[in-house]
Amino acid sequence: MNKRTDAPALEFAGVSLTYHTKQGETLAADGLDFAVREGEFVAVIGPSGCGKTTLLSLAAGLLKPTRGKVLVYGAPPQRGTGQFGYMLQRDELFPWRTVERNIRLPLEIGRDRAPQSAARALALAEKYGLGGFLKQYPGQLSGGMRQRAALIRTLAADPDILLLDEPFSALDYQTRLNVCGDVCRIIRSEKKTALLVTHDISEAISAADRVLVLSARPARVVAAHALGFGDAPPLQRREDARFAGWFERLWKELNG
Amino acid sequence: MKKKAIAAVSAEHKRYLKKLRREDGVVHAARIGLLLLLLGLWELVAAMQWVDPFIISSPSRIARTIGELAADGSLFYHVGTTLWETLAGFAIAVGLGTGIALALWWSERARRVLEPYIVVLNSLPKIALGPVIIIWFGTGSASIVFMTVLVGIIVATLNMLSGFLAADKNKILLLTSMGANKWQILTKLVLPSSLPDFIGMLKVCVGMAWIGSIMGEYIVSKAGLGYLIVYGGQVFRLDLVMAATFILCLLAAGMYAPVALAERLLVKK
Numbered sequence: 001m002n003k004r005t006d007a008p009a010l011e012f013a014g015v016s017l018t019y020h021t022k023q024g025e026t027l028a029a030d031g032l033d034f035a036v037r038e039g040e041f042v043a044v045i046g047p048s049g050c051g052k053t054t055l056l057s058l059a060a061g062l063l064k065p066t067r068g069k070v071l072v073y074g075a076p077p078q079r080g081t082g083q084f085g086y087m088l089q090r091d092e093l094f095p096w097r098t099v100e101r102n103i104r105l106p107l108e109i110g111r112d113r114a115p116q117s118a119a120r121a122l123a124l125a126e127k128y129g130l131g132g133f134l135k136q137y138p139g140q141l142s143g144g145m146r147q148r149a150a151l152i153r154t155l156a157a158d159p160d161i162l163l164l165d166e167p168f169s170a171l172d173y174q175t176r177l178n179v180c181g182d183v184c185r186i187i188r189s190e191k192k193t194a195l196l197v198t199h200d201i202s203e204a205i206s207a208a209d210r211v212l213v214l215s216a217r218p219a220r221v222v223a224a225h226a227l228g229f230g231d232a233p234p235l236q237r238r239e240d241a242r243f244a245g246w247f248e249r250l251w252k253e254l255n256g
Numbered sequence: 257m258k259k260k261a262i263a264a265v266s267a268e269h270k271r272y273l274k275k276l277r278r279e280d281g282v283v284h285a286a287r288i289g290l291l292l293l294l295l296g297l298w299e300l301v302a303a304m305q306w307v308d309p310f311i312i313s314s315p316s317r318i319a320r321t322i323g324e325l326a327a328d329g330s331l332f333y334h335v336g337t338t339l340w341e342t343l344a345g346f347a348i349a350v351g352l353g354t355g356i357a358l359a360l361w362w363s364e365r366a367r368r369v370l371e372p373y374i375v376v377l378n379s380l381p382k383i384a385l386g387p388v389i390i391i392w393f394g395t396g397s398a399s400i401v402f403m404t405v406l407v408g409i410i411v412a413t414l415n416m417l418s419g420f421l422a423a424d425k426n427k428i429l430l431l432t433s434m435g436a437n438k439w440q441i442l443t444k445l446v447l448p449s450s451l452p453d454f455i456g457m458l459k460v461c462v463g464m465a466w467i468g469s470i471m472g473e474y475i476v477s478k479a480g481l482g483y484l485i486v487y488g489g490q491v492f493r494l495d496l497v498m499a500a501t502f503i504l505c506l507l508a509a510g511m512y513a514p515v516a517l518a519e520r521l522l523v524k525k
Contacts, residue, residue, distance in 0.1 A: 060433050079435050086433035092426050096448050108444070109434040157434065 007074030008035035009193040010059055010161055014068035016218075017054060028054050030218035031068065036161075036195055041187065043196045043204035046214030047254060052197035055219065056163045059195060060084045072161065082110050085159035087167045091150035093138035099149050100125070100134040106157035121156035128152060128186055144175045144182070151183050155190060162187060164196040168203065180207060181234045188231055201254070205246045206234035213253045223253050313494040321499040335503060338469055338480040341397055342511070345404020346465035350458065352405070353412025360413070361420040361446065362438070378410045382468070386475040395476045403475070404468030408461045415460060419453025420446050455519045462515055466508050481507075 015032040018025050028051045036042045046052055057063040058070055061077030061084075070077055077083060085106070093102045103121050107113075125131060130149055138146055147167065154162060167183065168176045184207050187194050198204055204211050205227060213223040227246060229237050237243055295315045301307055302314030309317060325331035360367045382403065389406075393399040423446045431441050473482025481500045488496030 062429075062432060079432075081435065084433055086430055088426050088430060090426065092424070092430050094427070094445070094448070096451075105444070106434045109431060109436045109440055163433070 007071065009038040009040070009073060010036040010195065011071040011074075012058070012068070013071065015058060015065045015070060016067040017051075017058060017063065018066045027218040029058070029065075030220050032058075032219065032221060034212055034221055034224065036193055038193055039191050041184070041194045041196070041207060041209045042212060043198060043208035043210070044212045044214060045198060045201055045204045045250065045254060046219060047216045048199050050214050050217050051219040052199075052214065053165055055214075056086070056165055056195065056197060059161070060086065060163055082106065082112075082157040083160050085154035085157065085162045087150060087154045087162065087164045089166050089170045091138070091143075091146040093146055093149060093153070095138055098135055098137055099130060099141070102138065102149060103130075103134075103153045103156050105153060110157055112157065117157075120158070121152070124155055124190075125149075125152050128182075142175075143171050144179045147171065147179045148182055148186075151186060155186075155192070160193060162192050162194040164194060166198050166200075167196075169198070169200070177235065183207075184234050201247055201250045202238065202243075205243060205250070206237045211246075211250060213250060225250075310492075311494060313498045317495045318499045318502055321495040322503070325499065331503075334480055334484055334500075335507070337397070338473065338482065338504075339507065341400045341404060341472070341480065342465045342469040342507075345401045345468055346408065346461055348401070349405045349408030349412050349465065349468075350461055353409045353457075353461075354416050354454070356409075356413045357416035357420060358442075360417050361442075367417075374410060374413065378414065382406045383471055383475070389472075390476050395478065399476050400469055400472030400480070403472035404465050407468035407471070408464040411464055412457055412461050415453060415457035416450065419450035419457070422453070423449050452523050455515065455523055458515045458518070459512070462508075462511050466504070466511075470504070 012032045012034050015029060016027070017029040019028050032055070034042075044052055044055060054063065058065055059072075059077065061070070061079050072078075072083055093099075094105070097105070100122070103125055104118060107117050107121065122134070125134060128148060128151075130145070130152060133141060133145065133149070138149065141149065150167075164183075168180050171179055180203060196204070196207060208227060209229075210224060210226050212221050213225075214220065215222045225246070227242075229240065229242075232240070298312070299315050302309035302312060302317070322331065325334075360370065385406065386403075389399050389402055393402050423441075427445050427449075428441055431445060436444065469480070470482040470485075473480045474486055477483040477486075481504050484500040485497050488494065488500065
């Protein structure tokens with residue numbers, strides 16, 4: 001893939017989207033303008049139903065904007081090139097495949113039969129503690145381990161940009177803090193660009209470099225904040241004195 | 257102290273397991289006992305002439321009839337005929353039904369166009385087509401196989417289609433985001449995830465195939481178990497009717513067994 005290194009990894013330029021159903025048309029997004037730099041972790045928060053998932057589908061090129069442009073490294077997003085790795089609320093591991101074959105799935109889909117790609121994916125699994133579980137089925141793993149396996153699957157095809165759609169919200173509170181810590185650590189150490197959408201303010205603050213606040217539908221970016229926590233892991237951020245300040249501020253912006 | 261507590265629990269657990277095993281044994285014994293009791297009563301009623309055995313036959317007469325049929329070789333001829341028709345109809349119904357379901361999954365437009373036709377065909381009593389089938393396919397096995405296919409194919413199609421359509425939307429989104437095309441979505445997700453539906457459909461279609469083949473033999477046939485039953489009824493040989501019915505019971509159960517085995521082997525959880 002020829003990347004233009006001067007362009008941001010992901011850019012929304014005046015993106016609007018109108019939905020059509022039998023009942024009528026809905027303006028889901030209205031002039032979204034923002035950019036994500038390479039290696040940056042950006043969280044998007046917004047009231048429920050504001051179109052956060054739509055935003056990810058637009059980014060991945062699964063939906064075409066009605067107006068405006070989505071650019072990935074300065075070019076329109078292309079489906080099927082392995083530019084994007086999606087991670088959803090549930091792990092969505094295929095129960096009839098072993099963990100190893102789940103992790104290889106993106107390579108199969110991309111018809112990537114190069115032995116070094118498979119080796120790289122398995123090395124990732126090994127590195128992040130899934131080595132002993134490769135021959136097991138997802139049903140034999142705990143919720144946290146399953147979500148970790150889902151992340152390794154997402155990383156397997158070496159995507160440029162990770163799109164995370166509330167990936168922790170189906171987990172119980174304790175597991176959720178652990179998995180969030182896990183995922184953030186892995187994403188940072190693999191230096192991936194990530195766009196996380198969530199309705200959970202503290203999750204956004206504990207994970208991201210920058211937070212975008214969306215308005216209720218039609219979605220508009222009402223605020224963008226660089227948090228300034230650096231590479232601090234989520235649990236450490238939650239103990240940081242600035243955490244409560246950010247929470248209060250984002251809370252007001254969300255409800256304001 | 258702790259060890260003792262565990263030992264006590266395990267003794268209790270042993271008793272619990274023993275109780276479960278004993279209960280299983282009782283159920284098995286009762287099943288066989290019930291069968292023997294009914295057969296015995298039937299034999300007694302016939303032997304004592306409380307009811308004319310000409311009308312109700314009897315287990316010993318049935319056994320003798322099966323023995324005679326086996327001795328002159330006609331048993332295997334009739335069983336073979338019916339079995340062949342049933343299996344052929346079953347295979348064609350399952351294969352075509354699954355194929356049609358795939359086509360309907362692939363094209364939403366085809367699905368919408370064909371929906372009313374499927375509804376009508378599904379509700380139509382297939383036996384109403386009997387005369388048409390005889391005229392088109394003659395009085396041989398072809399008619400009976402066709403009837404068997406007709407009875408099974410709609411059920412096979414509808415069962416598989418609902419299985420295909422139930423594939424997880426989020427997993428489809430995930431595959432799409434990886435750049436999967438429709439064929440990959442089909443082979444990586446839709447087909448493997450509908451394996452339980454396939455087994456369920458096989459189970460239903462086994463029953464449907466027997467209905468189809470016997471119904472077909474009732475309408476038109478020169479051989480087969482259905483033919484023996486109809487013939488026995490016409491000449492008032494209840495022994496023959498009962499013997500053929502008994503063999504049919506065994507065959508139907510015998511065909512269900514491999515499907516149940518496939519389910520145990522293939523469907524996890």
